[in-house]
Amino acid sequence: MTNLTTHRLNLNARFLRAWFFVSFRMSAFFWIISLLMVVLIGVSGLRAAEPTPKKQQKQSSKLVEYEVFNLIQSKSIQKSLTGKAGNPKRGEALIIDREKGNCLQCHVIDKFHELAKKNPDTYGDMGEIGPTLDGVATRYKDGQLRLILVNAKLVFPETIMPAYYRIDGFTRVADEYVDQPIMSAQDIEDILSFLKTLK
């Protein structure tokens, strides 16, 4: 027993010694690079820790009122926009529908790969711009997912993902879409209930 531990210690000590020895002699270069890397990692860490801008959407009388909870880094809309749970079957159809959610334009859902073999027009051609939606229900709580659907920019400020339940703060919206959200409150809840099945 003791034998083993000493042996271990010995190895570690040898390793440490050798490491100092080699790195001192081998390279001032190494130390500079290491230092730089530490600084870089630190800076990017700090960046990531910066809070997201507190710009909140002006709420419009035409949309259902909702409240954004802001708990440290995790924002969410706690209450259902319709007051009820959604319909996952309808949600699934909306996610696929090219005129409505069209989530597949940017996101992949793994189980659709299999379905696409039989039914490519419906399930095929998934985009690769956003992250895969598989497991999204384990990564986020319901309220967070609801907020991402309502206005993803409140969670990811620079994102390409459209805000599905918002009507103001846009530039040059085409006439036929003015003052309309991309989807209704019901649509959002239905999609959400489908996303919750993606564990």
Added chain:
Amino acid sequence: MIFSFYHNQAQLFKEHLIVSLLFVFVYAVAVLFIFETAFAGNGRDKSIVPAVKGHPLSNLWSGYYYSKKDIQALQDNLGENPGLKYVSEGAVLWRQKPNKTSKSCSKCHGNSSISMSEVGVRYPQYYAPLKRLINLEQRINICRKSYQKVQPFEYESKELLSLTSFVRAQAKGRPVRVKVDGFAKPFYEKGKAFYFKRRGQLDMSCAHCHENNYGKQLRSTLLSQGQSNGFPAYRVAWQKVGSLHRRFRSCNKLVRAKTYAFGADAYVNLELYLNWRGNGLEVETPAVRD
């Protein structure tokens, strides 16, 4: 203990070697990682033009490389490229007098392959008499109005598309080289602002698709860098040749934004900025796209 490792040279050497190899490995991974991130974004194997310093893209890729093989073949095959019909009709218009009393284009400009060889690479350009930026279509119409004394062609008319295609095709294979300094500077800045502005109900800027996500699949379409070097271009979706401004309008509609009129100042400025983003890419007119 501390000095014990001086006792055995062989052992020291072994340790030295192992640790050095470890460092080499770590460096190799770091270097690979840096390269990987520096060149991420273009998953293709053939680079066209490395971008100049300060350019938002690291390499410039023509839309050609994001097209399917059969579309590329259609563009390359001189017998089949449907855009060439426009070029040859443009050649006819180039030599034709618009009416009995006025001159033809070739009467003033002579051999198009000489006089027009650089025009397609440098427009849009600042035009002093009007104190504004004009593109090739507008330049052609200015010639019609002031020198031929006839009505300007309508934007996106068959005639204007043909003449524009013909003139720009004279610069085929030459690198785009628009000027964005001097008088052109303010127009360039406006075009740049347009490019990065979110618009429409989907609230996206040009950069969201063509700078941040090129090379990725947008459902069934592969996103390109949205370069302008192939325009006027034949689009299969249009079943005809269309101007760059028509493409702008399509992209505006994609994000459910209000379009601008053909030839609008906003689009001419955007055209200048976009051509600058493609400075160095070869003119491909008439390109073929999906």
